[in-house]
Amino acid sequence: MLSAHTAEGEVPVPRPARHRYGAPMRALILHGPDDxxxxxxPRPEPGAGEIVVAIDAALTCATDAKTLVRGGHPSLxxxxxxxxxxxxxIVAATGAGVSGVxxxxAVAVANSAPCGSCEWCRAGREGLCSGITYLSGTYAEYLLVPASIVAVNVVPRPAGLVASLAALAEPVACGVRAAxxxxxxxxxxxxxxGGGLQGQVIGMVLARRGCEVVLCDPHRDRRELALRMGVQRVADAPRDAAGIARVRELTPGGLGAHATVAAVGxxxxxxxAAALTRAGGEVNxxxxxxxxxxxxxxxxxLHYQEITLQASYHHTxxxxxxALAMIDADRDLFGALIGPEIGLEQVAASLAAHGPKRIVRPGPCGDG
Ligand SMILES: [Zn+2]
Ligand SMILES: [Zn+2]
Incomplete structure (x- = not known):
C-alpha cells in the first residue's frame, strides 16, 4: 500500500489506491455570484496525457473571494x-502516455500552462499566452489535470515540504513574477x-535584491509580518494626500520611490502608487x-516626469x-502567510469574510 504523505501538523491524504473512476467525490462548484x-x-478519470491528483491541501485566495462576489473570472x-x-x-491515476510522473x-500543480509557442511565450511572457490553459477545481477531493499542464507545470514536491506550503507555490509565483x-x-x-500575500512576497524579493523597501498596509499584523519577511520599513496605508505626503517623506529626499508596486487591485x-513614484520612476x-x-x-x-507604467499578471x-524553491528554503517564514485549516463546507464563509489565507482539506471521501 502506498503511504500517505504526512508531516508534522498534516493529516493523512486520500490513498491513491482508493481511486475509483466514477465514484462520487465532494467538490465546490461555482454557479454564480455568491452561489x-x-x-x-463523479470522480474524474484521466484521459491520454492527463493525471488525477488527490488534493491534500488547497488554499483560499483573495482572487477566489473576488470571483465569488463577481460570479466569474477570465480564467474560470x-x-x-x-x-x-x-x-x-498525490497523483492518484495517470492516463495513457504520461511520463515523468x-x-x-507528491506534486505541486500550477493552475495554468502556456502553449510555449505563441508570440508571448517566445518572449518569456507566458502569463499572456494566447493559447493558455487554465485549471480550476482544487476545492475538491480529486483534480483532473489536463495534458498541457502535466507537460509543463506539474512539479515534484520537495522532500519533507508540507502540503500546505507546496500549495503556496502558485500565489507566491505571481508575486515573484511581479517583483x-x-x-x-x-x-x-x-x-x-498592500501587505497581503502578494505585497509580502514582492517586498521580500525586492528587499533581497538589495532595494530599500517601504511596505504600507492599514493592518498592524501585516506590517509586522512584512518586517519579518525582510522589508526595511513599514507604514500605514496612505488614504489621502496627507497620507501620500507622509509615505513620500520615507523615500530618499522625500522625492518618491524609484519603483512603486500597487499590490492591491x-x-x-x-x-x-503613481503619486508616490519619483521623476523617472516606475509603477507596477x-x-x-x-x-x-x-x-x-x-x-x-507621466510626460514631464517620465513615469513608466507597467503591470504584472499571473506567473510563468x-x-x-x-517560488516553490523559495518556499522550501524558508518554510517557517512562508508558513506565516497561511491561516488555520478549514473544510470544504467552510470555504464560502471564509472567502466572504476576507480573512487570512486558509488551508482547505478536502479530505478522504469516506468510502473506505
Ligand atoms: Zn490565488
Ligand atoms: Zn503561448
Missing part, C-alpha cells in the same frame, strides 16, 4: 465551474502598497481590478518553480 455549492460529483470559463486554483496533492508522487518585472536595482527606493491604491500595477474600473493619473506627470513555469 458556491458543495456537491457530490462558463458556469457552473469547479472552483479553487491553489492546491497540491507516477501514481503516488521580477520591476527594474528596481540594489539601493533603489521601493514602496509596496483597487484603483485608489494604483493612483496612490499588480492585483486584478474590477472589470469596469477606470484609472485616473495626471497625464502631465519559471516563476512557479522558483
Amino acid at each position: 458556491l455549492r458543495l456537491q457530490q460529483v 470559463g462558463p458556469l457552473p465551474a469547479a472552483f479553487g486554483h491553489e492546491g497540491t496533492g 507516477a501514481v503516488g508522487d 521580477e518585472r520591476s527594474s528596481a536595482r540594489p539601493g533603489d527606493s521601493v514602496v509596496v502598497l 483597487a484603483v485608489g491604491v494604483w493612483e496612490a 500595477f499588480h492585483g486584478g481590478p474590477a472589470p469596469d474600473a477606470i484609472l485616473g493619473i495626471p497625464a502631465a506627470r 513555469p519559471g516563476t512557479f518553480r522558483r
Whole structure:
C-alpha cells in the first residue's frame, strides 16, 4: 500500500489506491455570484496525457473571494465551474502516455500552462499566452489535470515540504513574477502598497535584491509580518494626500520611490502608487481590478516626469518553480502567510469574510 504523505501538523491524504473512476467525490462548484455549492460529483478519470491528483491541501485566495462576489473570472470559463486554483496533492491515476510522473508522487500543480509557442511565450511572457490553459477545481477531493499542464507545470514536491506550503507555490509565483518585472536595482527606493500575500512576497524579493523597501498596509499584523519577511520599513496605508505626503517623506529626499508596486487591485491604491513614484520612476500595477474600473493619473506627470507604467499578471513555469524553491528554503517564514485549516463546507464563509489565507482539506471521501 502506498503511504500517505504526512508531516508534522498534516493529516493523512486520500490513498491513491482508493481511486475509483466514477465514484462520487465532494467538490465546490461555482454557479454564480455568491452561489458556491458543495456537491457530490463523479470522480474524474484521466484521459491520454492527463493525471488525477488527490488534493491534500488547497488554499483560499483573495482572487477566489473576488470571483465569488463577481460570479466569474477570465480564467474560470462558463458556469457552473469547479472552483479553487491553489492546491497540491498525490497523483492518484495517470492516463495513457504520461511520463515523468507516477501514481503516488507528491506534486505541486500550477493552475495554468502556456502553449510555449505563441508570440508571448517566445518572449518569456507566458502569463499572456494566447493559447493558455487554465485549471480550476482544487476545492475538491480529486483534480483532473489536463495534458498541457502535466507537460509543463506539474512539479515534484520537495522532500519533507508540507502540503500546505507546496500549495503556496502558485500565489507566491505571481508575486515573484511581479517583483521580477520591476527594474528596481540594489539601493533603489521601493514602496509596496498592500501587505497581503502578494505585497509580502514582492517586498521580500525586492528587499533581497538589495532595494530599500517601504511596505504600507492599514493592518498592524501585516506590517509586522512584512518586517519579518525582510522589508526595511513599514507604514500605514496612505488614504489621502496627507497620507501620500507622509509615505513620500520615507523615500530618499522625500522625492518618491524609484519603483512603486500597487499590490492591491483597487484603483485608489494604483493612483496612490503613481503619486508616490519619483521623476523617472516606475509603477507596477499588480492585483486584478474590477472589470469596469477606470484609472485616473495626471497625464502631465507621466510626460514631464517620465513615469513608466507597467503591470504584472499571473506567473510563468519559471516563476512557479522558483517560488516553490523559495518556499522550501524558508518554510517557517512562508508558513506565516497561511491561516488555520478549514473544510470544504467552510470555504464560502471564509472567502466572504476576507480573512487570512486558509488551508482547505478536502479530505478522504469516506468510502473506505
Ligand atoms: Zn490565488
Ligand atoms: Zn503561448
